[in-house]
Amino acid sequence: MFEKLTTEKRNSRTKNLDMMTTKEILTVMNQEDKTVPLAIEEELAAIENAVETVIKSFENEGRLIYVGAGTSGRLGILDAVECTPTFGSPPEMIQAFIAGGSKAIIKAVEGAEDDNELGMLDVKALSLTENDTVIGIAASGRTPYVIGALQYANKQGANTISISCNKNSEIGKISNIKIEVETGPEVLTGSTRLKAGTAQKLILNMISTAAMIGIGKVYENLMVDVQATNMKLIERSKRIIIEATGVDYETAEIFYLKANNNVKAAIVMILLNCSYEEARERLNKANGFVRKAIY
Structure with a gap:
C-alpha cells in the first residue's frame, strides 16, 4: 500500500x-x-x-x-x-x-x-x-x-x-x-x-x-468582524474603521466607542451618518454584510 x-x-x-x-x-x-x-x-x-x-x-x-x-x-x-x-x-x-x-x-x-x-x-x-x-x-x-x-x-x-x-x-x-x-x-x-x-x-x-x-465577515478586504481581545486587536479595529471610511484616528476611536466596539456598526454609522441603533438594524437586515447595509 x-x-x-x-x-x-x-x-x-x-x-x-x-x-x-x-x-x-x-x-x-x-x-x-x-x-x-x-x-x-x-x-x-x-x-x-x-x-x-x-x-x-x-x-x-x-x-x-x-x-x-x-x-x-x-x-x-x-x-x-x-x-x-x-x-x-x-x-x-x-x-x-x-x-x-x-x-x-x-x-x-x-x-x-x-x-x-x-x-x-x-x-x-x-x-x-x-x-x-x-x-x-x-x-x-x-x-x-x-x-x-x-x-x-x-x-x-x-x-x-x-x-x-x-x-x-x-x-x-x-x-x-x-x-x-x-x-x-x-x-x-x-x-x-x-x-x-x-x-x-x-x-x-x-x-x-x-x-x-x-457569510459577510469581510468588507472590501477588511476583517470587520475581528474580535478585539487585546490592545493590538483594538488598535487594528480602529485602523479598519479608518481604512473603510477615510476618517482620522480620533474620529475612528469615537465611533468605535459609540458602536460599543462593533467595527461593522461603526463603519455603517460613519458612512451613513446614522445612529448605532439604525446601523445595527441595517446590518441585521443585511445578514451582517456591510456592503448590503450601506446601499
Whole structure:
C-alpha cells in the first residue's frame, strides 16, 4: 500500500541530502515548496465546491468540523482556533479533532491514528446533522481515525469533504467532495509535515477564509468582524474603521466607542451618518454584510 503513495516515495533530487551543504538543503527545499501552489491550482474546482458547501452549512446554523491525525490534525486545530479572533465566530462554529485528543497537539500519541472507532466516537459526541460539514484531513488519504469520522458523518447525513495529498485516496472514496493535491515525494522521505503539510495549511486557509467572506465577515478586504481581545486587536479595529471610511484616528476611536466596539456598526454609522441603533438594524437586515447595509 505505502509504495503506491507518492507522499512516501523517495525524491530523486535529494538522495544525497545528508551530503549537501546547508545552502544546498535550503535551496532544494525552497524549490520543492514552490511546486505546492501549482499542485493546489489543479484542485481549485474541488476547493470551490468545498467552500460553497461550508457556506451553506453556516447559513443553516451548521458547523465546520476538521478531523485529522498528527500534522494534519494540528493544522485543523490551528485553522479552527484562529477563526474566532479573526472573524468573531463562536468557537463551536468551527471545531477540530485530533487523534489522541488535546494531548496529541504537543506530543505524539502513538497508535491513535490507527483507531477507526476513535474517529467515529469523537464526531459522534457532536450530534451531527445534515447542516454540518466534516472535513477529513490526511496526507496519505488512508488514516483510519479520519476514515471512521467520515463514515459516521455520512451515516448522519452530514456533508463530508476530504483533503489528501495522494490521488485515489481512501478518504476521497467516502467523501461527498474530495480534494486530492498530489504534492509528490518529500525532500525528506515520508516527512509529510513538509510539502503535504504546506498544501493542507494553504487549503484550510482558503476554505475558512472564503467561507467567512461568503457569510459577510469581510468588507472590501477588511476583517470587520475581528474580535478585539487585546490592545493590538483594538488598535487594528480602529485602523479598519479608518481604512473603510477615510476618517482620522480620533474620529475612528469615537465611533468605535459609540458602536460599543462593533467595527461593522461603526463603519455603517460613519458612512451613513446614522445612529448605532439604525446601523445595527441595517446590518441585521443585511445578514451582517456591510456592503448590503450601506446601499
